[in-house]
Amino acid sequence: MHHEANKCIGCSVTQCSHHCGSENYCSLNKIQVGTHESDPSMDQCTDCKSFDKK
């Protein structure tokens, strides 16, 4: 698999099909971040909505 790292988007979720592989970066030009909480209060409340399981 060959994915070019986007150095503007650091990511360590290697289970995602958009992860660049060799380094901890996303390969997309743009991602969507959202939340599953009604009133987010910490980083755990946010999600990458562009995640796609490998």
Ligand code: SF4
């Ligand atoms: S789409 Fe989101 S979860 Fe997937 S590699 Fe990019 S930043 Fe990480």
